[in-house]
Amino acid sequence: MRNRIHGKQLNRTSAHRRAMLRNLAAGLFEHGQIETTRPKAKAVQPFIEKLITTAKRGTFHARRQIESSLTDRKIHSWVADPNVRDSAKENPYFDLPSEEDIKFTRxxxxKKAPRLVQHVMTKIAPRFADRDGGYTRIVSTGRHRLGDGADLVILQLVGEESGPEIGGGTSGRRRQADRRTAFSKSLAEGRGAGTSTEEAEAPAEEPPAEEVAEAPAEEVVETPAEPVAEADAEAETEEDKKD
Incomplete structure (x- = not known):
């Protein structure tokens, strides 16, 4: 029974749980989004929200509070790692340091790299200066972890409203919808072009219609003259016979 037990235990000791929450928060601040299980994401969300709210004060005391809750460490060392592919070095949330700012020993x-607490104070907190809360969101991926089948989600910072495909790709449903929209648009343009072509060709066919209409009119006028002449000739022959 959960008697007088506060918060999610996550089947870990207090020290292990505290270290895990710190690592999850550090990964989110460094990359802008992380993939984890749903229980862990829900457990670390309040911890991250409090850190960002504290960092927004921007005071020296706030900085020391963050250092006590979040262990300071070097970050973004993978930017200068040649084994990391270039597509993984792109970040839509904030500008990454250059390779010259990161140095290694022999x-x-x-040896030298940006610090986590300084990054939170100078780059994370200013993003939410006009926001009073709700700095993170949980996005369902619809996938499950191999082994135990745990539900996997993406925990990310808000602000980049391009959906769960922030990593650079586009979902299959979106690509299919775009193809259908482009196809229907091409069909509509084709129908409009055909209608305009027929309308443009219609006036060109009118002059032959007038010529055809004039020809029967001339024939109709000439044909009645012959029966009248024949009737006059017959009338004259009958008068001659009477005489």
Missing amino acids: YGDV
């Missing part, structure tokens, strides 16, 4: 350890 043993491969990170």
